[in-house]
Amino acid sequence: MAGMLRMEHSDLRNNRFSHNLSLNEKKVLTQLINDPNIIIKSADKGGMIVGQDNMYQSEILTFLKNTKTQGWISQSEFDFLYCQHPIKPVFYTLPKIHKILIDPPGRPIVAQTNSLLSPLSQYVDVFIKPFVQLLQSYIKDSSDFINKISEQKNK
Known part of the structure; x- marks a missing residue:
């Protein structure tokens, strides 16, 4: 038993930690992380990491403009949603x-x-508010809460 422990201990001391990135790769990665023009985030699928420049902003604008040309939203809705x-x-x-x-x-x-996302939350609120108000759990304000509690006491 003691011999096995010595052998395991010896193996632990001899196993050296090796980095998975070279010094040059670490330097480049640090530069990318600190570059304000580069966005690093998870990809949509596959568990990959993606580095993007600010082109994603123009992609979002193109998407929003297409929603106008497709008739999904009006010019006034576009102007409201676009946060300059x-x-x-x-x-x-x-x-x-x-x-x-x-x-x-x-x-x-x-x-x-x-x-x-402030304009978007206001925009979505307009559409979902009528449905939310139909929910039994919906409470408009303090007075509505007091009325609902009183109704429950009277039952």
């Missing part, structure tokens, strides 16, 4: 001072006003 100068969403917390005054917990907020 989007703002990055901001994450922060609001202190819950009603819970505790000293070192209160925070309520997480993601402010997305004027972000890239």
Whole structure:
């Protein structure tokens, strides 16, 4: 048993870690990661990683323009959905001072006003709101919630 342990220990010391990238490949990869004009993300299928330049933005514009020419959306809808100068969403917390005054917990907020998808969320909201309001679980506001709770108590 002791001999087997010595042999295993010896094998562990002799196994050297080898990198799967050469120094040149690591240098190029670092340059690509730090290049603001290159986007690195997962491919749609196949588990591959893709590096793209800013051409994807023109592809999106072409897609949106085709939706106009195909009659899927109007010019005014296109103008509304196209966000020329989007703002990055901001994450922060609001202190819950009603819970505790000293070192209160925070309520997480993601402010997305004027972000890239802000117009799209407003656009989709117009179409799905009538259907959502038909759901039994839909609560419009605090007054609606109080009314629904009162109705449940009276049953």
